[in-house]
Amino acid sequence: MRIATWNINGIKARIDTLLRWLREVSPDVVCMQEIKCPDDGFPTGPIEELGYNVAVHGQKGFNGVAILSKHPIEDVRKGLPPLDGDQQARLISGLVAGPSGVIRVGSAYMPNGNPIGSEKFAYKLAWLERLTDWTRAELEKEEMLVIAGDYNVIPAPLDAKYPEFWVTDALYTPEARMAFRKLSALGFTDAVRAIDDRGGIYTFWDYQAGAWQRNNGIRIDHILLSPEAADKLCQAGVDRHVRTWEKPSDHVPVWVELS
């Protein structure tokens, strides 16, 4: 079964693009980020018409995550513990029973964290630590767990066309990269990296300064697999061609194929 993640950058502005991609790829599960709408603003109708169930954790204007699934989504959990005082909608998870078995699938949108040293940067690092705490508890269940999303972290130099360009950016700070490594080290497999260890695989190109035309890209959207899920990893990749479509998101979909 195919599980994908896509930072859509505004579901209302991108619904036709999403439907086109769903028809083309027909993934079993899609983790979405930056839907930028409240729950009742999500265009569930046309998505359900394509055979998907929908779970949404929305927010007006900013952030917002969702899960689409051809299989029923059970035990949906919204938000990242501790929930008190955190108004930002950046995590949703649910149990999906598909051809590969029962998987807890999480759609995660890590904070951007710029500029470095700001309150936002501190929130980013704290959020990654909270996610690490949450996943540590989940991993103890020794069940299939897939955390897919926009991590807003460039893990290594080969994950950027021009790494030196990013040294003053929160996405590439030693602190952010260390936090991502600490999360991964709990036992996750970075699916795309496990399949292909070469450079030049990017998931995001800025709208500005001709980043796409210059292939000035970075790999910040990741699919992390628990050991039980990694055992079933067959293939992984990036739907790069979607960036050539009209009115594209600045991110492209990333996917895994599990047996």
Place this chain on the structure above:
DNA sequence: ATGGTTGAAACTCAA
């Protein structure tokens, strides 16, 4: 040093 772009929502912010 600045500008370059986009979405959502509102006369600006976040990315």
